[in-house]
Amino acid sequence: xxxxxxxxxxxxLLSIFVFRKFSSFVxxxxxxxxxxxxxxxxxxxxxLGEFNGYIKTYFPESIPAIIRAFTNDILCEVxxxxxxxxxxxxxxxxxxxxxxxxx
Numbered sequence: 001x002x003x004x005x006x007x008x009x010x011x012x013l014l015s016i017f018v019f020r021k022f023s024s025f026v027x028x029x030x031x032x033x034x035x036x037x038x039x040x041x042x043x044x045x046x047x048l049g050e051f052n053g054y055i056k057t058y059f060p061e062s063i064p065a066i067i068r069a070f071t072n073d074i075l076c077e078v079x080x081x082x083x084x085x086x087x088x089x090x091x092x093x094x095x096x097x098x099x100x101x102x103x
Contacts, residue, residue, distance in 0.1 A: 004060045005070055008032060023093055029083075030090040033063045 043055035
């Protein structure tokens with residue numbers, strides 16, 4: 001169960017060291033979360049046999065699911081709000097990109 005948290009943290013640290021920008025860190029959080037949600041959706045809704053069991057066992061549903069699995073009470077709430085803040089920043093970056101593209 002700890003492997004999912006280790007992989008997500010390693011990917012986030014790798015994105016920090018490779019890109020060295022806050023926006024890249026925000027994009028990597030959003031991309032990791034989207035990837036986990038897509039993989040989990042495929043595992044739940046497509047009959048792929050043994051692959052579904054593997055995905056449900058080793059891949060979490062999303063980043064908030066990882067936070068809920070490894071923390072509790074106040075720390076969980078704080079980390080979920082931090083996650084929501086990162087998603088709001090991602091939304092802001094996406095909107096500003098499309099507004100610049102429009103001009």
